[in-house]
Amino acid sequence: GKKPGETISRGHKNYELMLNLQLGIRHSVGRPAPATSLDLKAAAFDPKEKIWTRFPTEGSKYTPPHQSCEFKWKDYCPVVFRALRKLFKVDPADYMISICGNGALRELSSPGKSGSFFYLTEDDRYMIKTMKKSEVKVFIRMLFAYYNHVRSFENTLVIKYYGLHCVKLTGPIQRKVRFIIMGNLLRSEYTIHRRFDLKGSSLGRITDKSESEIDSTTILKDLDLNFIFKLEKAWFEEFCWQIDRDCEFLEQERTMDYSLLVGIHFKEISANGEFVPCRRRSSSGNYENESTPPDMEEHFLDPKRWGTIKLGANMPAKVERTIRKPKSVFHLVGEQTGECYEVIMFFGIIDILQDYDITKRLEHAYKSIQYDPTSISAVDPKQYSKRFRDFIFKVFCEDT
Ligand code: ATP
Ligand code: CA
Ligand code: CA
Missing domain, CATH: 3.30.810.10 (2-Layer Sandwich)
Known part of the structure; x- marks a missing residue:
C-alpha cells in the first residue's frame, strides 16, 4: 500500500535539513573509529563529550562538498551511541544505507502534541524525531542509566535509541535542530490494523x-x-x-x-x-x-x-x-x-x-x-x- 507521510524532495521546506542530517550521519557513522567495546569508561557519558563538525558547502579536509546550506553538526556522546548501536546489533553500513541511502525520508504530519517533527526512513526501519533542548538534557542526564538498563535487559520494552545529534544552521537564519534516531516499533511485514x-x-x-x-x-x-x-x-x-x-x-x-x-x-x-x-x-x-x-x-x-x-x-x-x-x-x-x-x-x-x-x-x-x-x-x-x-x-x- 501507500506509505505514510510526505516524501521530502527538492523544494520541500525541510529538504536542506534532511540533506544536512544525512551528511552528518554519514560523517558520524562512517568515520573510522577504534573497535567498539561495550564496557565504556565513565568519561564517555560526560555531557561535554560531543564533537562539532563544520560542513562548508565547498567541503573541508573532513567533510565532502555538498549542495545544501552551510551548517555545523554535533554528535552527543558518540562513543556511547556507537556502543548502543553495537549492542542493538545494528551494522554501521546498513544503518547508513537506511538513513542516508538513495531513498528520501518521509515527514509524518506531527503525530504528537509536543510540536516535534517525525521522519521515517525509506525502509521504515528508523524514526527520527526532533527534540526539545530539555529532552536532550534529560537524555544526557540518564544516558548512563539507560545504557546499563538496555544492556542488562535484553527484552526491555523501552525504545531503542541509536543516535543524538544537532544541526546548527549558520547562514542568515541561525537555528538549532536536535534529533534523536530511534527504532520504528511498528515496522513489520504484517499490516498494522x-x-x-x-x-x-x-x-x-x-x-x-x-x-x-x-x-x-x-x-x-x-x-x-x-x-x-x-x-x-x-x-x-x-x-x-x-x-x-x-x-x-x-x-x-x-x-x-x-x-x-x-x-x-x-x-x-x-x-x-x-x-x-x-x-x-x-x-x-x-x-x-x-x-x-x-x-x-x-x-x-x-x-x-x-x-x-x-x-x-x-x-x-x-x-x-x-x-x-x-x-x-x-x-x-x-x-x-x-x-x-x-x-x-x-x-x-x-x-x-x-x-x-x-x-x-x-x-x-x-x-x-x-x-x-x-x-x-x-x-x-x-x-x-x-x-x-x-x-x-x-x-x-x-x-x-
Ligand atoms: P506528546 O508529548 O504530545 O505525547 P510527542 O511529540 O512527544 O507527543 P511521541 O509521543 O513521541 O510524540 O510520538 C507520537 C506518536 O508517534 C506515537 O503515539 C506513535 O504513534 C508514533 N511514534 C513515536 N515513536 C515511535 C516509534 N519509535 N515507533 C513507532 N511509532 C512511534
Ligand atoms: Ca507521547
Ligand atoms: Ca512527549
Missing part, C-alpha cells in the same frame, strides 16, 4: 476522529481502547516482569508522560474489511466459532517464525473485544464481551524523555482545579509509573 498509545490516564485521552474515520493510521488512546490483550502464559509472565523493571528504571530517572505503543495485526479479515473473530460467546453463554485460522497455526508451528519473536515484536496473541459503559469515562477498561480475535502484536515504551519539570508541575496544578487529579497525564514520576502499571496489568492478561 490498529495502533494504540496508552498511558493509563484518562483526561483528553481519546481520538478526535469519528468511528467511521478510524483506520490503521489513527493513533487511538486510552479511552478508545476496546480490547484486552491476551498473551500466552510464558510470554505474559516475561511481559509483567519486564514492565516492572522498565517502570522502576523510568521512575528512578524521574521521567513521566511515556506511553505503551501497541500495534495490532488482525489475522482474519472479511471481504468488507471487518475483523473476523475466532471465538464468540453466544447468548446462551457458550462459545461458538472456536477455531484457529489455518495460517495462524502455521505461525505457531513454524520454528523459523518463533525465532523472530521477541517480547513486543511479532507476538502471536489474542485480543478480546470490550465494551465501554457509556459515561463512565474514568473506567479505562471496558466490559469483556467474549469475542476474541487472533492477532500479531507489537509494543514498546516510547516518549520517555519528559521529566517532571516546572511546566509539568504547573500543568498538574491548574488542571487539578478543574479535573480529577488522578486523571491528568501530568503527575509525579512515582504516581505516573504506578498508574501506568496498574492500567497495563489490567489490559494485558494471560491467555487461558
Whole structure:
C-alpha cells in the first residue's frame, strides 16, 4: 500500500535539513573509529563529550562538498551511541544505507502534541524525531542509566535509541535542530490494523476522529481502547516482569508522560474489511466459532517464525473485544464481551524523555482545579509509573 507521510524532495521546506542530517550521519557513522567495546569508561557519558563538525558547502579536509546550506553538526556522546548501536546489533553500513541511502525520508504530519517533527526512513526501519533542548538534557542526564538498563535487559520494552545529534544552521537564519534516531516499533511485514498509545490516564485521552474515520493510521488512546490483550502464559509472565523493571528504571530517572505503543495485526479479515473473530460467546453463554485460522497455526508451528519473536515484536496473541459503559469515562477498561480475535502484536515504551519539570508541575496544578487529579497525564514520576502499571496489568492478561 501507500506509505505514510510526505516524501521530502527538492523544494520541500525541510529538504536542506534532511540533506544536512544525512551528511552528518554519514560523517558520524562512517568515520573510522577504534573497535567498539561495550564496557565504556565513565568519561564517555560526560555531557561535554560531543564533537562539532563544520560542513562548508565547498567541503573541508573532513567533510565532502555538498549542495545544501552551510551548517555545523554535533554528535552527543558518540562513543556511547556507537556502543548502543553495537549492542542493538545494528551494522554501521546498513544503518547508513537506511538513513542516508538513495531513498528520501518521509515527514509524518506531527503525530504528537509536543510540536516535534517525525521522519521515517525509506525502509521504515528508523524514526527520527526532533527534540526539545530539555529532552536532550534529560537524555544526557540518564544516558548512563539507560545504557546499563538496555544492556542488562535484553527484552526491555523501552525504545531503542541509536543516535543524538544537532544541526546548527549558520547562514542568515541561525537555528538549532536536535534529533534523536530511534527504532520504528511498528515496522513489520504484517499490516498494522490498529495502533494504540496508552498511558493509563484518562483526561483528553481519546481520538478526535469519528468511528467511521478510524483506520490503521489513527493513533487511538486510552479511552478508545476496546480490547484486552491476551498473551500466552510464558510470554505474559516475561511481559509483567519486564514492565516492572522498565517502570522502576523510568521512575528512578524521574521521567513521566511515556506511553505503551501497541500495534495490532488482525489475522482474519472479511471481504468488507471487518475483523473476523475466532471465538464468540453466544447468548446462551457458550462459545461458538472456536477455531484457529489455518495460517495462524502455521505461525505457531513454524520454528523459523518463533525465532523472530521477541517480547513486543511479532507476538502471536489474542485480543478480546470490550465494551465501554457509556459515561463512565474514568473506567479505562471496558466490559469483556467474549469475542476474541487472533492477532500479531507489537509494543514498546516510547516518549520517555519528559521529566517532571516546572511546566509539568504547573500543568498538574491548574488542571487539578478543574479535573480529577488522578486523571491528568501530568503527575509525579512515582504516581505516573504506578498508574501506568496498574492500567497495563489490567489490559494485558494471560491467555487461558
Ligand atoms: P506528546 O508529548 O504530545 O505525547 P510527542 O511529540 O512527544 O507527543 P511521541 O509521543 O513521541 O510524540 O510520538 C507520537 C506518536 O508517534 C506515537 O503515539 C506513535 O504513534 C508514533 N511514534 C513515536 N515513536 C515511535 C516509534 N519509535 N515507533 C513507532 N511509532 C512511534
Ligand atoms: Ca507521547
Ligand atoms: Ca512527549
